[in-house]
Amino acid sequence: MHVLVLGAGVTGVTTAWYLARAGFEVSVADRQPEAALETSYANGGQISISHPEPWANPAAPLNALRWLGREDAPLLFRPHADPAQWAWTLAFLRECLPHRTRRNTAAIASLAVHSGERLRTLRAETGLAYDHLEHGILHLFFTPQEFARVPNKVAELATYGIQARSCSRDECVAIEPALAGTAGELAGGLYAPNDESGDAFRFTQALAERAAQAGVRFHYSTTISRIDHSGGRINGIEVHDAEGRNGTLTAAAYVLCLGSYSRLLVAPLGEHLPIYPVKGYSVTVPLHDLARAPSVSLTDESRRIVCSRLGDRLRVAGTAELNGYNTDINLARCQAILDWLEARFPGATDTAEAHLWAGLRPATPGNIPLIGRSRLSNLWYNTGHGTLGWTLACGSASCLVDLMSGYPAPVPNFPFLGNEA
Ligand SMILES: Cc1cc2nc3c(=O)[nH]c(=O)nc-3n(C[C@H](O)[C@H](O)[C@H](O)COP(=O)(O)OP(=O)(O)OC[C@H]3O[C@@H](n4cnc5c(N)ncnc54)[C@H](O)[C@@H]3O)c2cc1C
Structure with missing residues (x-):
């Protein structure tokens, strides 16, 4: 199954890494020319x-x-x-x-x-x-x-x-x-x-390089402008590059890792993320x-x-x-x-x-990241990590991939989305 990860900060890159290791075909899109150039760039380490x-x-x-x-x-x-x-x-x-x-x-x-x-x-x-x-x-x-x-x-x-x-x-x-x-x-x-x-920027860049060697495709300088959806599913991601050329990226499933911008991109879908x-x-x-x-x-x-x-x-x-x-x-x-x-x-x-x-x-108000399935059938979240995104990156990403693979995540008392029932 082809998964498109939206965002190449520490959260998106670790998500791409664990997805690729689990056998998914993976692409990543980010507006920056390299990984980890926004909040994951110079945090407290x-x-x-x-x-x-x-x-x-x-x-x-x-x-x-x-x-x-x-x-x-x-x-x-x-x-x-x-x-x-x-x-x-x-x-x-x-x-x-x-x-x-x-x-x-x-x-x-x-x-x-x-x-x-x-x-x-x-x-x-x-x-x-x-x-x-x-x-x-x-x-x-x-x-x-x-x-x-x-x-x-x-x-x-x-x-x-x-x-x-x-x-x-x-x-x-x-x-x-x-x-x-x-x-x-x-x-x-x-x-x-x-x-x-440790340096989250160096970690993320090095992991992105390993992921690329393992077959993950990175679309850098690619700004996501709109998420096209209908019937409770995402159809594609509308993007434009640095020269203003428009395009659409498609996959079977999508993971939202856009940090502070996550809320803005999914609000038009009726998803109200408390970020x-x-x-x-x-x-x-x-x-x-x-x-x-x-x-x-x-x-x-x-x-x-x-x-x-x-x-x-x-x-x-x-x-x-x-x-x-x-x-x-x-x-x-x-x-x-x-x-x-x-x-x-x-x-x-x-x-x-x-x-x-x-x-x-x-x-998020309580610093609990949003990890799991959204209300759209092929959209997943791994975002909202607040003060601890570097600390929680590997655990959040690997748990999300467990959930996407149909397994329970091995952190029983964490409120993963889509598990509420
Ligand atoms: C001052 C400070 C100190 C911190 N110290 C620590 C610490 O010591 N330990 C710790 O665990 N955490 C710390 N954190 C928190 C941690 O840095 C963040 O939680 C983490 O970096 C968030 O990663 P992310 O990948 O979710 O977001 P980001 O790194 O912001 O990644 C989101 C990506 O989405 C891309 N993007 C956004 N919008 C679009 C769009 N429309 N189209 C295409 N791409 C888009 C961006 O380019 C970016 O690369 C600190 C944060 C700050 C600000």
């Missing part, structure tokens, strides 16, 4: 299995109010006259209810654990190189109140089969010696030794003094900033902004990340050489 809790949690509404009006706020709401933005925000607030947060966290944790296993298997099978490190993730807490919650977090993670431990300030420095200079401000940490980090873009920033800096830079991936839980070593570069990412599809670089928001980097690891880098980037997380 974390395979963060130890962070399944969504942003929609009971503390979020109060935090958002606390940060209101601050240009450097970790979470910023810029209201637009866009009903989709307001509907998403209301749905987000509903997902902050404690029982919904617990349910969403459990579902994400199961998929994340499975995804970590699939990533390790894929790496062993392909030997892909993407500046990956298996040094774990150290979550840093800067207030005693936040650190006091760590034992409960460790116990909760254990119920999902995720290994983590509470660390004193000295233990944090023993795990990541580059923290020594500024450890005085630390209250403590949570260390998840089985987490990883809204949540903008984030990253800065990537070449390292001048390797000894002063961390090699363990870090999450600053107080400021919502993550940091990963990618070879001889350091990637620092964070902030969330509801601002429509705008990807302009806001220097005030990047400066908050650069200030963090200079304060934590003085002398490790020269921030004047920083590469600034903004991307749109394809976020």
